[in-house]
Amino acid sequence: MTTVLVAGATGSLGSLIVKNLLERGAEVRALVRKPSTDKPAAHPNLTLCVGDLADGSDALQRHVDGVEVVVSAVQGGPEVIIDGQRELLRAAERAGVHRMIPSDFSINLFGYGYGINVLSDLRRVFADAFATSTVARTSVAIGAFPEFFLGPVHEVLDPAAGTFSVWGDGMRAIDITTIGDTAAFTAAIALDPTTAGREVHVVGQQLTMLELRNEIEAASGRRWELVRRGTLEDLRAEIARRQFNASSVVEYVALQAQVAMFDGTAALRDVRNADYPDVTPTSVAAYLARRGAAHFAAPQVARQRGEWPTPV
Template sequence: MTVVLVAGATGSLGSLIVKNLLERGATVRALVRPSSADGGTRLRDVAGHPRLSLRVGDLTDGAAALAPHLESVEVVVSAVQGGPEVIIDGQTELLRAAERAGVHRMIPSDFSINLWGYGYGVNILSDLRRTFAEAFRTSPVARTSVAIGAFPEYFLGPFHEVLDPAAGTFSIWGDGTRKIDITTIPDAAAFTAAIALDPMTAGRDVHVVGRQLSLLELRNEVEAATGRRWALVRKGSLDDLQTEIVRRQFAATNPFAYVALQYQTGMYGGSASLTDVRNADYPDVVPASVAEYLAGPGAAHFAVPESAVDRDDWPATV
């Protein structure tokens, strides 16, 4: 029976990874902060599960303090989010603790577009994840990175400026014909649990995806789901997109003003596209269609938000 520790276990993705691991028969240790020592609301459905234990700790506690939580653990899954102090510093402490405890593999908190399709300086959040990946070069712990493309939960939200319910518009850069990779958070969690329990993924980047469709096809799905027309706004070419990113960088007080567009330049230009997609390795994971997502939790995207998007905290990967 595989023992897995999940960091970031009370988050939207981490909690579902815990649930999927338990369903697959794993023994799970959920690393939770002292403020979530009871597991929080997201772990309520699995509270009391005989193969789940909560371990109270924080990545800032350091490797020595984290190591006892990792004794007898075979795989670490990190679903934490944040800036460099979390993605680089905190995860490095978790990796060092894993080394002390003899952990075999670690899945870092990537869960994003293809991080290796473009160089440094293109995407600030990708740079954080690639910087942390360097720590595995001299580590006995094998790295397994999971790439899923974009989460529609975020891509269709206010942060990406694609869908505007108040104006009834759907905005694109470029011609909108290139396929982009989209995977819901529940499907990403299901894939991640399967990959965590697959020893053949040690030392590999594993690309899995829910759906691949163009922006124009995505707009058609939105119109079909809502039964209304969403006016197509062509914001400019991909060169214009890059110019807009530079303009925002000069004017911004923090990276949240432009990082969504940094993701889009890679997605729309193709450099961030997933390659060697391995869905067939996990046939029991059946991703939701875009129509199913939009008819379910995705319907919330069509309501006018009550407040402006929060630009004061580090966003999720995509």
């Protein structure tokens, strides 16, 4: 039985990774900041480990002793993605952990250079720590989460105005994978030793922005006016304008992700869904028919100013 530690185990993604690992028969240690009402449900193969990445590698080591794979689903700024995960990696090294899946779970972060996307930059800086590590890195790329891509931060869907906005021609296919499917794939990848030292790209569905609009119209039963906001060069100019005036990365980071998605540099390569045939991805239509229908109604709660967002 493989023993896996999951950091960020009570988050929207981490909690589902824990669930999927348990369903696959793994022994799971869930790293949680403190016992709380949102802690994972009791399970004979689940151990709750109270701790925080900020505790440092010495304190974290007791949680990873005897662990074969570490999965990180934490979110935050550089103090979490770089500093915190680095402490977890150091603890894993001393404990003899074989592999670690860092908290990437986004578009193809390594398809483009530094300076394009601030969230990608944080993850690439942490990835460099594996160059001299005894722990093998497995990075999971899934494209965009529809839960966030169709939310207010990406400015694609505006339920109040009834509009669907596109930068560029909208004809390039983009990668979309639900949080639930990402968790299912991640659990399978965590238990697959052949992924050591590799990038693993998996996807729910690939479709163009114009095809996405068609799916939204079919699911919602209403027309969404297509708004062409400009070329990709116009998009880059808008990002630069916002960066100059921004008080928070939230004001422009979603558009940074869209640039890389729409110009193709963030596209997934060598998609390996076939390696995990027991994971059946959710189509965009199926997502919109269920939980995704919430996107058609009132806007979600606004993100707090200064809060570091989820990658995509």
